[in-house]
Amino acid sequence: MNIEKYMLDVGQRARAASREIGKAEAGAKNAALLAMANAIDKAAGHLLAANELDMIAAQKNDLDAALLDRLQLNNSRIRSMSDGLRQIAALPDPVGAITDLNYRPSGIQVGRMRVPLGVIGIIYEARPNVTADAAGLCLKAGNATILRGGSEALHSNQAIAACIHEVLRAQNLPADAVQVVETTDRAAVGAMIRMNKFVDVIVPRGGKGLIERIAKEATVPVIKHLDGICHVYIDDKADLEQAINIAFNAKTHRYGTCNTMETLLVAEDIAERALARLVPMYQEQGVELRGCAKTRARFPAMKAAVEADWHTEYLAPILSIRVVKDMDEAMDHIRTYGSAHTDAIVTEDYTRARRFLREVDSASVMVNASTRFADGFEFGLGAEIGISTDKLHARGPVGLEGLTTQKFIVLGAGQIRQ
Amino acid sequence: MNIEKYMLDVGQRARAASREIGKAEAGAKNAALLAMANAIDKAAGHLLAANELDMIAAQKNDLDAALLDRLQLNNSRIRSMSDGLRQIAALPDPVGAITDLNYRPSGIQVGRMRVPLGVIGIIYEARPNVTADAAGLCLKAGNATILRGGSEALHSNQAIAACIHEVLRAQNLPADAVQVVETTDRAAVGAMIRMNKFVDVIVPRGGKGLIERIAKEATVPVIKHLDGICHVYIDDKADLEQAINIAFNAKTHRYGTCNTMETLLVAEDIAERALARLVPMYQEQGVELRGCAKTRARFPAMKAAVEADWHTEYLAPILSIRVVKDMDEAMDHIRTYGSAHTDAIVTEDYTRARRFLREVDSASVMVNASTRFADGFEFGLGAEIGISTDKLHARGPVGLEGLTTQKFIVLGAGQIRQ
Numbered sequence: 001m002n003i004e005k006y007m008l009d010v011g012q013r014a015r016a017a018s019r020e021i022g023k024a025e026a027g028a029k030n031a032a033l034l035a036m037a038n039a040i041d042k043a044a045g046h047l048l049a050a051n052e053l054d055m056i057a058a059q060k061n062d063l064d065a066a067l068l069d070r071l072q073l074n075n076s077r078i079r080s081m082s083d084g085l086r087q088i089a090a091l092p093d094p095v096g097a098i099t100d101l102n103y104r105p106s107g108i109q110v111g112r113m114r115v116p117l118g119v120i121g122i123i124y125e126a127r128p129n130v131t132a133d134a135a136g137l138c139l140k141a142g143n144a145t146i147l148r149g150g151s152e153a154l155h156s157n158q159a160i161a162a163c164i165h166e167v168l169r170a171q172n173l174p175a176d177a178v179q180v181v182e183t184t185d186r187a188a189v190g191a192m193i194r195m196n197k198f199v200d201v202i203v204p205r206g207g208k209g210l211i212e213r214i215a216k217e218a219t220v221p222v223i224k225h226l227d228g229i230c231h232v233y234i235d236d237k238a239d240l241e242q243a244i245n246i247a248f249n250a251k252t253h254r255y256g257t258c259n260t261m262e263t264l265l266v267a268e269d270i271a272e273r274a275l276a277r278l279v280p281m282y283q284e285q286g287v288e289l290r291g292c293a294k295t296r297a298r299f300p301a302m303k304a305a306v307e308a309d310w311h312t313e314y315l316a317p318i319l320s321i322r323v324v325k326d327m328d329e330a331m332d333h334i335r336t337y338g339s340a341h342t343d344a345i346v347t348e349d350y351t352r353a354r355r356f357l358r359e360v361d362s363a364s365v366m367v368n369a370s371t372r373f374a375d376g377f378e379f380g381l382g383a384e385i386g387i388s389t390d391k392l393h394a395r396g397p398v399g400l401e402g403l404t405t406q407k408f409i410v411l412g413a414g415q416i417r418q
Numbered sequence: 419m420n421i422e423k424y425m426l427d428v429g430q431r432a433r434a435a436s437r438e439i440g441k442a443e444a445g446a447k448n449a450a451l452l453a454m455a456n457a458i459d460k461a462a463g464h465l466l467a468a469n470e471l472d473m474i475a476a477q478k479n480d481l482d483a484a485l486l487d488r489l490q491l492n493n494s495r496i497r498s499m500s501d502g503l504r505q506i507a508a509l510p511d512p513v514g515a516i517t518d519l520n521y522r523p524s525g526i527q528v529g530r531m532r533v534p535l536g537v538i539g540i541i542y543e544a545r546p547n548v549t550a551d552a553a554g555l556c557l558k559a560g561n562a563t564i565l566r567g568g569s570e571a572l573h574s575n576q577a578i579a580a581c582i583h584e585v586l587r588a589q590n591l592p593a594d595a596v597q598v599v600e601t602t603d604r605a606a607v608g609a610m611i612r613m614n615k616f617v618d619v620i621v622p623r624g625g626k627g628l629i630e631r632i633a634k635e636a637t638v639p640v641i642k643h644l645d646g647i648c649h650v651y652i653d654d655k656a657d658l659e660q661a662i663n664i665a666f667n668a669k670t671h672r673y674g675t676c677n678t679m680e681t682l683l684v685a686e687d688i689a690e691r692a693l694a695r696l697v698p699m700y701q702e703q704g705v706e707l708r709g710c711a712k713t714r715a716r717f718p719a720m721k722a723a724v725e726a727d728w729h730t731e732y733l734a735p736i737l738s739i740r741v742v743k744d745m746d747e748a749m750d751h752i753r754t755y756g757s758a759h760t761d762a763i764v765t766e767d768y769t770r771a772r773r774f775l776r777e778v779d780s781a782s783v784m785v786n787a788s789t790r791f792a793d794g795f796e797f798g799l800g801a802e803i804g805i806s807t808d809k810l811h812a813r814g815p816v817g818l819e820g821l822t823t824q825k826f827i828v829l830g831a832g833q834i835r836q
Binding site: 115216367417 | 437440514520522526528533535536618619634639659663666667671775776779781785787791792797798808809810813814815823825826827828829831835
């Protein structure tokens with residue numbers, strides 16, 4: 001198989017399909033999404049059989065338990081996929097929305113129309129549910145998608161794609177609007193991220209290594225998610241109960257998510273009271289604590305945090321703790337060591353809350369709430385394709401809007417420039 | 419001079435200054451912009467003397483007349499610069515604006531706050547007025563700027579920068595918020611477009627060659643403007659007088675601008691009437707016409723348009739003309755040969771106008787108006803840093819908003835994830 005040629009063909013088909021799907025009406029797209037959900041439910045037996053092939057091969061290749069878990073489908077996961085598609089169908093269609101249409105002194109009306117991006121390439125690891133999710137979201141936003149999932153999930157992905165294609169054909173929508181790359185050759189990724197003529201944006205999902213490599217080699221723009229080194233700062237003017245609940249929840253609600261707190265910052269004047277309660281709570285929960293010198297002065301048995309700790313996204317039951325003089329020192333710490341993902345302050349002080357919101361340059365900045373809320377569903381986007389740590393285009397959780405762009409429209413009555 | 423080291427220092431200073439300027443209040447920024455305008459007016463003599471040095475060197479180096487014209491300052495151009503700064507001062511401050519702040523079912527309020535991008539690198543040709551314009555716009559949007567103008571304008575740019583720095587210092591704003599690169603070594607550009615840690619976005623202004631080279635080599639995101647191959651399509655349902663006015667204006671109002679029409683598309687059924695009037699008008703104006711076969715069937719003396727003509731941005735008094743069957747053929751032509759910059763239809767047909775607006779995938783899509791309106795001032799953005807032909811982040815004319823981004827803010831009352 002000539003990979004370059006194959007991917008060129010995939011790209012051309014996607015571009016052609018993007019024109020059709022871009023002008024499809026909301027009703028047609030929603031009907032297709034609901035039919036896909038039903039097709040996936042109906043095909044559950046087939047999907048499980050295809051997934052079984054992937055699981056057997058993965059076990060033979062000694063893949064680790066975490067990967068096997070993400071790869072595995074079962075009835076409840078299949079139901080989550082189909083429910084996800086039903087939820088996407090229920091979201092408002094972003095395409096074609098016209099905003100800010102105003103008359104200008106020249107007499108023309110100028111406004112903005114939300115339009116699809118065109119063709120979106122999704123590169124992800126061996127998680128079959130992403131195939132349905134990403135296809136559904138991109139379709140709703142009027143885009144064609146090229147899906148390149150982890151090779152370990154190829155059978156599962158193709159089985160899901162078969163359900164999608166069956167529906168697209170039956171509903172007179174272009175089947176090429178959703179394409180699953182049918183080769184496991186890594187050269188396909190290399191080709192896809194350089195097809196500027198046929199691909200408008202790449203959304204890589206997976207580990208930091210994968211994303212960094214893609215961002216480095218891509219000539220197509222990339223919406224990327226790198227680190228999630230999130231902080232909670234407990235101000236000395238915090239409500240102590242809130243502070244304890246938030247700091248505990250932000251770390252222990254889930255360990256492996258990007259919006260989990262990795263470093264707790266505590267103002268000197270409240271450190272005694274806050275840590276006296278929090279430290280035993282974390283310990284009871286099995287969280288390993290690593291403290292700065294001031295923290296360890298209070299808890300001498302605690303492991304010392306080293307410079308690398310402040311830079312680390314543990315994604316594990318480990319937490320570094322630093323006692324700071326005040327909010328300015330906390331913001332300095334966040335600027336120096338943070339990843340501009342999600343940072344929160346707990347305080348009852350109005351002026352500090354206002355300053356923290358304005359001055360902390362992160363994708364999500366919170367007052368008196370757990371960092372775990374940084375999520376497309378919790379933010380009301382309805383669904384998310386990922387979380388962006390970029391500043392351009394989409395920042396933070398990326399929903400349907402992030403999969404579209406805006407063009408200017410002008411309505412005239414024969415106006416010419418003077 | 420070690421260029422890498424020099425640029426690293428420039429980048430670090432810019433990053434540090436961006437934090438200060440990012441939190442500066444609108445009043446302080448506006449006062450500084452007005453003071454800069456006054457400083458430039460007062461320094462007119464100095465600016466002209468510095469510009470004279472650049473002009474003498476440029477003449478010695480046999481630079482062409484167009485470049486000399488762009489390089490030259492005179493009293494009226496200096497006045498335009500200072501007036502431009504006054505206009506920027508009068509625009510609303512985009513920074514800190516909070517939108518869509520809504521309660522979620524969890525009880526948290528989620529909204530978006532508009533924030534500066536951080537550090538913006540501007541790479542441009544030998545046009546001293548860009549120095550003041552770009553510095554003013556970036557400052558108003560709360561960003562630090564690194565300006566790298568054409569080496570031929572170095573003295574002029576440094577003289578303008580001196581006015582800006584004097585004001586920044588006097589107003590207690592960081593002088594490093596506006597830096598003019600002080601070397602003409604091209605390696606400075608290479609260093610700047612790869613300083614991802616210190617530069618958030620690059621805006622290149624100039625010829626297509628320069629912009630393509632920068633986009634190719636940059637690792638920092640680039641807001642770019644490539645071709646402006648703009649079309650006017652005269653539909654057979656057009657108001658003939660409007661069609662003639664618009665088609666004439668779109669070509670002849672100015673030849674060298676990116677929003678000038680380069681190809682005229684005319685529906686078969688109106689071609690006879692439209693071209694019988696337009697062709698002599700263009701000819702009288704000295705516009706060279708190049709026609710398709712159907713056009714030349716009516717005007718046999720006309721030069722034949724070849725394939726390359728449809729792909730060409732003439733930026734000159736040349737126009738290619740094509741007679742098409744209908745709007746669908748016109749849209750096919752625009753998709754195949756256009757540059758997704760600005761395209762217009764002239765029609766009185768409601769359904770066609772509606773379809774053209776939705777289906778033509780260009781940064782600016784117009785009904786019954788001259789393509790020459792595609793401009794930040796005409797669109798009401800107040801000013802523009804350039805026009806983007808990209809799809810991500812900023813599309814079409816880029817004003818203050820394009821120099822900012824949005825972060826999510828969350829206001830809670832102690833909420834945690836369940």
